[in-house]
Amino acid sequence: MINRKKTKKEKKNFALKNPNSPKEKKLKYVIADAGYASEENYLYAIGEEKEPRFELLAPYQTYLKEQSKKFKKDLSKVQNWKYIEEDDCFICPNNRKVVFKYYQKRKNASGYIQDLKVYECEDCTDCPLKNGCTKAKGNRRVYWNTIYEEMKAKAKAALGDEQKAALYAKRKVDVESVFGNIKGNLRFTRFLLRGLHKVRTEFGIVAMAHNILKRAANSQTNFKNKETERMEKLIVFSIRSVFMDFLDKPMIF
Numbered sequence: 001m002i003n004r005k006k007t008k009k010e011k012k013n014f015a016l017k018n019p020n021s022p023k024e025k026k027l028k029y030v031i032a033d034a035g036y037a038s039e040e041n042y043l044y045a046i047g048e049e050k051e052p053r054f055e056l057l058a059p060y061q062t063y064l065k066e067q068s069k070k071f072k073k074d075l076s077k078v079q080n081w082k083y084i085e086e087d088d089c090f091i092c093p094n095n096r097k098v099v100f101k102y103y104q105k106r107k108n109a110s111g112y113i114q115d116l117k118v119y120e121c122e123d124c125t126d127c128p129l130k131n132g133c134t135k136a137k138g139n140r141r142v143y144w145n146t147i148y149e150e151m152k153a154k155a156k157a158a159l160g161d162e163q164k165a166a167l168y169a170k171r172k173v174d175v176e177s178v179f180g181n182i183k184g185n186l187r188f189t190r191f192l193l194r195g196l197h198k199v200r201t202e203f204g205i206v207a208m209a210h211n212i213l214k215r216a217a218n219s220q221t222n223f224k225n226k227e228t229e230r231m232e233k234l235i236v237f238s239i240r241s242v243f244m245d246f247l248d249k250p251m252i253f
């Protein structure tokens with residue numbers, strides 16, 4: 001087989017089909033909303049063999065809540081309790097020790113297994129704070145996911161960084177408005193096809209429709225500006241993405 005250099009067109013096609021290929025430019029950040037901030041996704045972003053895939057900028061479910069005064073004052077939240085590393089225990093609001101008892105595995109809906117540490121208060125009997133602390137009849141238990149908590153702390157630090165926070169804020173404008181248009185105005189709320197390949201093609205057609213409509217709206221201004229030029233490129237990109245697979249395959253009759 002003759003080894004020849006890839007043409008520019010072939011390189012582009014390769015990058016589109018293999019977004020994470022080491023031969024192509026690596027992703028630096030993936031910006032997503034809280035729905036994607038799971039332990040599995042954070043770990044996937046970190047990658048294996050200490051080779052990070054990308055940085056996942058996604059706030060976990062309770063990220064905003066945790067910033068509120070109400071949450072910070074809520075003594076029933078373990079996040080507000082003191083932790084003593086030497087004894088591996090928390091100190092509850094009633095100054096009692098909540099000690100490590102055992103490990104537990106929990107499978108989530110996607111089949112991912114989480115490792116939890118289960119802590120239990122030494123004695124909740126006669127505690128005047130019990131009603132606000134736990135609904136359990138016995139002692140209060142805490143299910144602590146060490147790995148996820150570490151991931152959450154990293155995500156919190158990243159989102160607190162000025163530059164990264166600005167990137168995340170940009171997503172709300174760039175991405176959410178497109179989702180809003182596609183779901184609200186075009187009423188595309190679910191995929192009709194199944195399977196990655198078919199879904200990709202289906203969404204490519206939707207993206208094409210979105211871009212053509214945007215181009216049409218821009219053309220009403222009667223002059224060609226930078227946004228119009230960008231839209232034209234996007235339309236060509238959408239069409240190529242949708243039909244690339246068909247073009248690459250021989251036609252069989």
Ligand code: SF4
Nearest residue numbers: 092124127130133140
């Ligand atoms: S219920 Fe138990 S864990 Fe909660 S504050 Fe009272 S003693 Fe502490």
